[in-house]
Amino acid sequence: EDQVTQSPEALRLQEGESSSLNCSYTVSGLRGLFWYRQDPGKGPEFLFTLYSAGEEKEKERLKATLTKKESFLHITAPKPEDSATYLCAPLYNQGGKLIFGQGTELSVKP
Amino acid sequence: DAGVTQSPTHLIKTRGQQVTLRCSPKSGHDTVSWYQQALGQGPQFIFQYYEEEERQRGNFPDRFSGHQFPNYSSELNVNALLLGDSALYLCASSHVGRGETQYFGPGTRLLVL
Numbered sequence: 001e002d003q004v005t006q007s008p009e010a011l012r013l014q015e016g017e018s019s020s021l022n023c024s025y026t027v028s029g030l031r032g033l034f035w036y037r038q039d040p041g042k043g044p045e046f047l048f049t050l051y052s053a054g055e056e057k058e059k060e061r062l063k064a065t066l067t068k069k070e071s072f073l074h075i076t077a078p079k080p081e082d083s084a085t086y087l088c089a090p091l092y093n094q095g096g097k098l099i100f101g102q103g104t105e106l107s108v109k110p
Numbered sequence: 111d112a113g114v115t116q117s118p119t120h121l122i123k124t125r126g127q128q129v130t131l132r133c134s135p136k137s138g139h140d141t142v143s144w145y146q147q148a149l150g151q152g153p154q155f156i157f158q159y160y161e162e163e164e165r166q167r168g169n170f171p172d173r174f175s176g177h178q179f180p181n182y183s184s185e186l187n188v189n190a191l192l193l194g195d196s197a198l199y200l201c202a203s204s205h206v207g208r209g210e211t212q213y214f215g216p217g218t219r220l221l222v223l
Contacts (some may be wrong), residue, residue, distance in 0.1 A: 004152075034211065043114075043200050044215035087152055096143060096210050097166050098202075100152030107131070 001027060005102035006088060013108050016077050021090045023088035032091040033071050034098065037084045044087055045071075051057040069077050078108045112137060114203050114215035122221045123191050131186040131218045135203030140164070142184040143212060144176060145200040151201055159184050160206060188220075198223045 036044035039104045048057040050066035057064045060097045084087045085105045089098040115134045123129050135142050141160045145153035155168035159178035178184045196220050202212035
């Protein structure tokens with residue numbers, strides 16, 4: 001059974017304190033992996049797509065990396081506006097089904 | 111460029127009733143997926159529509175049905191509502207052949223009493 005686990009479930013950082021979020025999965029036939037940001041009560045906002053092991057993508061203070069079994073979202077010198085829930089979702093091999101993890105709730109205090 | 115839109119934004123129903131949620135995809139997209147997100151959980155895949163047909167389905171009962179129209183917009187119908195159907199319903203659109211990145215709408219918050 002395909003499983004996606006994100007850790008930690010919640011993360012509290014001080015402004016400027018860098019850290020990493022983890023997404024591990026046991027998805028057979030991985031075609032890609034997506035990272036989204038979700039603010040409370042809103043739809044997920046697309047951040048990155050990664051397609052192959054070793055690939056990296058960057059956007060402002062965020063950098064996503066991919067290995068064969070996990071992905072990391074690195075946050076460098078975060079600001080309070082980076083506070084949100086971050087979701088990862090491997091793309092299933094057949095069709096367009098996304099399997100989401102439960103998310104990491106990030107809180108950045110000034 | 112308009113993104114994915116959903117209507118209504120909020121909805122309150124009672125057990126046993128039926129509900130229809132609507133979604134308009136991002137311009138240029140031809141595929142619509144629906145997800146259910148319970149509080150504190152990640153979204154769960156309900157089904158996906160492409161070329162007006164259900165392309166893939168998740169583990170949801172037949173009470174959940176959908177439709178895609180020739181203009182690519184889509185509806186999600188839920189019959190015989192249960193209290194457990196209370197959730198945020200998300201629509202995502204994508205284009206087959208462009209990496210299938212899915213862009214989400216703002217969601218419809220459904221409360222079943």
